[in-house]
Amino acid sequence: MAKKSDVPEFGMLSGVKVAFQAVSVAGPFFGTMCADHGADVVWIEPAAFDPIDRSGEPLFLEQDRRNMRSLKVDVRTEEGREVFLKLLADVDIFLEGSKGGTYERWGLTDEVLWEANPKLVIIHLSGFGLWGDEDYVTRASYDPIAQAFGGMMYANYAEGEAPRAASAVVGDYYSGLMAFGSGLAGYIKALRTGQGESIEVTQFESVLRCMCDKAIGAWNYDDDHPMKFKPGNFNGHTAGYNSYLCGDGDYVYLLVFGASVMEKACKIMGVEWGSDDFPVAPIYRDFSPEGKRWDAVLGKFCMDHTAKEVEAIFSKAGIPAMCMMKFEDMLENPHYKARESIIKIHANLFDRDLYVSNIVPKVKNAPGKIWRQAPHGGEDTVDILTDLGYSAEEIDGLIEDGAVAKYTPSAE
Numbered sequence: 324m325a326k327k328s329d330v331p332e333f334g335m336l337s338g339v340k341v342a343f344q345a346v347s348v349a350g351p352f353f354g355t356m357c358a359d360h361g362a363d364v365v366w367i368e369p370a371a372f373d374p375i376d377r378s379g380e381p382l383f384l385e386q387d388r389r390n391m392r393s394l395k396v397d398v399r400t401e402e403g404r405e406v407f408l409k410l411l412a413d414v415d416i417f418l419e420g421s422k423g424g425t426y427e428r429w430g431l432t433d434e435v436l437w438e439a440n441p442k443l444v445i446i447h448l449s450g451f452g453l454w455g456d457e458d459y460v461t462r463a464s465y466d467p468i469a470q471a472f473g474g475m476m477y478a479n480y481a482e483g484e485a486p487r488a489a490s491a492v493v494g495d496y497y498s499g500l501m502a503f504g505s506g507l508a509g510y511i512k513a514l515r516t517g518q519g520e521s522i523e524v525t526q527f528e529s530v531l532r533c534m535c536d537k538a539i540g541a542w543n544y545d546d547d548h549p550m551k552f553k554p555g556n557f558n559g560h561t562a563g564y565n566s567y568l569c570g571d572g573d574y575v576y577l578l579v580f581g582a583s584v585m586e587k588a589c590k591i592m593g594v595e596w597g598s599d600d601f602p603v604a605p606i607y608r609d610f611s612p613e614g615k616r617w618d619a620v621l622g623k624f625c626m627d628h629t630a631k632e633v634e635a636i637f638s639k640a641g642i643p644a645m646c647m648m649k650f651e652d653m654l655e656n657p658h659y660k661a662r663e664s665i666i667k668i669h670a671n672l673f674d675r676d677l678y679v680s681n682i683v684p685k686v687k688n689a690p691g692k693i694w695r696q697a698p699h700g701g702e703d704t705v706d707i708l709t710d711l712g713y714s715a716e717e718i719d720g721l722i723e724d725g726a727v728a729k730y731t732p733s734a735e
Contacts (some may be wrong), residue, residue, distance in 0.1 A: 324702055324703055324704050324705075324707065325392050325691065325695065325698075325706060326706040326707075326709065326710055327451065327567055327707075327710045328362060329706075330363045330392075330694075330695050331509050331692075332361070332701045333361045333689070333690070333691065333692050333694070334359070334360040334361025334362075334686070334689050334690065334691045334692070335360050335361060335686060335689045336357055336360045336361040336362040336507075337361035337373070337590070337693075338361075338363075339361070339362040339363070339415050339416070339510065340358065340363050340409060340413060340414045340416075341354065341357045341358075341362045341363065341364045341365070341414065341415065341416045341417070341418075341506075341687075342364070342365040342366075342367055342411065342414045342416075342417050342568075343364070343365075343366060343367065343370075343417065343418040343419070344366075344367040344398075344418070344420065344421075345418065345419070345420025345421075345448065346374040346420065347420075347465065347466075347495065348383075348387065348466065348492050348495035348496065349420060349448055349466075349494075349495040349496070349498045349499040349502070349526065349627035350418055350419075350420035350448055350497070350499070350502070351366070351387045351499075352387050352495065352496055353386055353418055353446075353448070353498035353499045353500075353502040353503050353506070354366060354388075354391055354418070355386070355387050355388065355389060355390065355391070356499070356500070356503045357416070357503065357506075358389065358390035358391045359390055359447070359579055359682045359691040359692075359693070360387070360682075360686070360691040361689070361691060363392075363411065364390065364391040364392070364394075365391065365392050365394050365414075365703075365707060366388065366392065366393050366394070366698070367394055367395075367396060367398075367410075367728055368394070368395045368396075368700050368701065369395065369396075369397060369408070370395045370396050370397040370403065370701075370725060370726065370727050370728040371397060371573045371725065371728070372450075373667070373700045375700075376441050377699065377700065378558060382670070382673070382677060383675055384672060384697040385668065385670045385672065385673075385679055385696055385697050386679045386680055386699035387697070389500075389679075389693055389695060389696055389697055390693060390694055390695050390699075391628060391695070391698065391701050391702055392698060392702070392703035392706070392707060393698040393699065393700055393702050393704070393730070394410070394701070394704050394707045394708075394727070395700055395701035395704055395727055395728040395729065395730075396674055396704075396726065396727045396728075397725060397727070398429065398431065400724075400725070400726050401431055402721055402724055402726035403484055403718055403721075403727065404431070406708065406711070406721065406726065406727060407431075408435075408436070408439040409439075409609065409712075410441060410707070410711060411436055411439050411440050412439045412440045413440075413711075414440065414443065414701045415442070415443070415444060415513070416443075416444045416446065416506045416507075416509070416510055416511055416729070417436070417443060417444070417445055417446070418445075418446040418447075418448055418502055418506065419445075419446070419448070420448040420449070421449060422449060422450070422460075422461060422462070422463055422464075423447075423449045423450075423451055423452055423453045423454070423460040423461060424453060424460065424461070426447070427453075432447070433445055433521045435491060437519055440519065441516070441517070441518065441519055442513045442517060442519050443513075443519040444506055444510050444519055444520050445519065445520070445521045445522065446502050446505070446506050446509075446522045446523075446524060447521070447522065447524070448464075448498060448499075448502050448524045448525075448526075449464065449523075449525055449526070450462060450463065450464020450468060450469060450525060450526045450527065450580075451464060451472075451525055451526075451527060452523055452525045452528075453523055463574045464494045464527075465495075466488065466492040466493070466494040466526070467488040467494075468494075468526075468527075469484070469494030469495075469498070469525075469526030469527045469529070469530050470488040470489060470493070470494050470530055471488070471662065471735070472527045472530075473494065473526070473527040473528070473529070473530025473531045473534070474530065474531055474534050474537070475493065475494070475530050475534065475675060476488055477487070477713075478534060478537050478552075481651050486511065493530070493533075494526045494527070494529065495526065496622055497526075497529040497530055497533055498524050498525065498529035498530075499530075500529075500622050501524045501529045501532075502522075502524045505522045505524065506522065509522055536552075536560075537552045538552070540552040540560070545689050555681075560606075560608055560609055561580050561606050561608070561609060561614075561698055562580070562606070562608065562609050562611070562613070562614030562615070562616065562617040562618050563577060563578070563579035563580050563585070563588075563606075563607065563608040563614075563617050563621055564577070564578050564579070564580060564726070565577065566626065567621055567625040567633075568622070568626065568628055569625045569626065569628060569630040569632075569633055570625070570627060571629040572626055573630035573631075573647060574630060574646070575625060575630045575633045575634055575644055575645065575646050575647070576645050576647070577621060577625075577633075577642070577643070577644050578642075578643040578644075578735045579617075579621060579637075579638065579642055579643075580605070580606045580607070581605060582603060582604065582605050584641070584642050585601075585607075585617075586644060587590075587640045587641065587645070588637070588640075588642060588718060589601060591636060591637065591640060592620055592621070592624045594620055598714070600613075600616055601616065601617070602611065630646045630647070631646055633646075633733040634646045653665060654678065662685075663681055664680065664681055665678050665679070665680060665681065666678070666679060666681045666693075667679075667694070668696065670696055671696045671697070672696065672697055672699065698730075699730040700728075700730055701727075701728045701729045701730040702730040704718075704727055704728065704729040704730070705718055705729050708721070708727065
């Protein structure tokens with residue numbers, strides 16, 4: 324259990340107060356980013372049930388719920404609503420993650436929240452937004468839905484294969500980062516003007532915004548244009564920008580384009596730069612005769628070497644190259660170890676040691692730190708309510724009425 328006074332002072336966001344209500348990945352990732360850099364973060368969970376089953380060792384909780392406190396409250400009851408608004412009165416940034424319009428249907432509009440705190444920055448994080456085509460606004464969404472609707476699934480699609488989502492739940496993490504950046508921008512504005520802000524972050528638009536040249540090329544180039552996006556594991560317009568199978572069965576990713584880089588690669592592979600087959604040019608287009616020959620000679624060189632050999636040879640020449648890193652290999656990689664990118668912690672939820680990603684980004688003068696592991700649901704309810712001025716008798720009454728709930732070891 325932790326009171327506000329138990330939150331240590333550290334990091335760039337020390338003194339910033341954040342609350343969020345969200346279940347899956349995007350919202351909690353936003354909260355963790357704030358908490359890792361010193362904000363006092365309260366995770367609001369439902370009073371009646373646990374949205375996350377902590378009993379099955381969901382290890383990701385120890386990475387995306389650390390450094391925060393847990394309050395279980397039912398905001399739909401009159402008493403729970405009072406607790407919720409009292410909490411927000413002393414919060415700088417609040418994020419709610421739900422289907423579009425959920426909080427409005429509960430009577431918790433932006434204007435109601437601003438009555439409690441005029442400076443409050445409110446972030447609405449959803450799959451499809453608060454407005455638009457009603458058929459989409461009211462839909463439930465998870466990461467693969469955002470990837471399908473936002474274009475990423477199409478970008479990773481190759482003819483003859485079933486479309487599939489990138490497995491790293493990038494739609495969740497993209498939208499969580501959008502919420503983190505825009506929420507802090509809103510906070511700066513509120514400090515300057517004294518006026519809060521309401522921000523909409525959607526999963527699908529976060530994915531779409533990160534599609535770089537792929538969507539723009541599809542929208543604006545004719546079908547026969549060399550930079551028209553083509554699905555699959557190609558850059559879309561540049562040969563030598565791809566993953567290549569090597570002789571040991573592993574893959575290496577190469578970015579071999581630009582005249583000076585291509586000339587170096589020709590020397591490595593023993594082909595003539597400036598010949599009829601490989602004329603001097605800044606790039607070779609995918610699917611052009613030169614591009615096809617370029618990919619073929621790179622593919623042959625890779626098949627004649629192991630992935631690590633290709634990476635070493637090309638990297639030494641200043642050409643971007645990287646073996647496909649397996650998660651297990653990261654633990655012993657010298658660069659990961661030198662930067663302490665992965666650290667070992669003791670997970671209180673599961674009473675075991677775990678490897679987790681360290682705090683990012685790394686900060687010189689006011690670094691973040693991990694001061695607490697993921698809390699049990701409602702572990703801090705009593706302390707948070709005490710900080711809000713509720714007496715022990717009042718807290719017991721709220722628990723008895725089901726407006727709030729606290730963690731008891733026998734309940735999990």
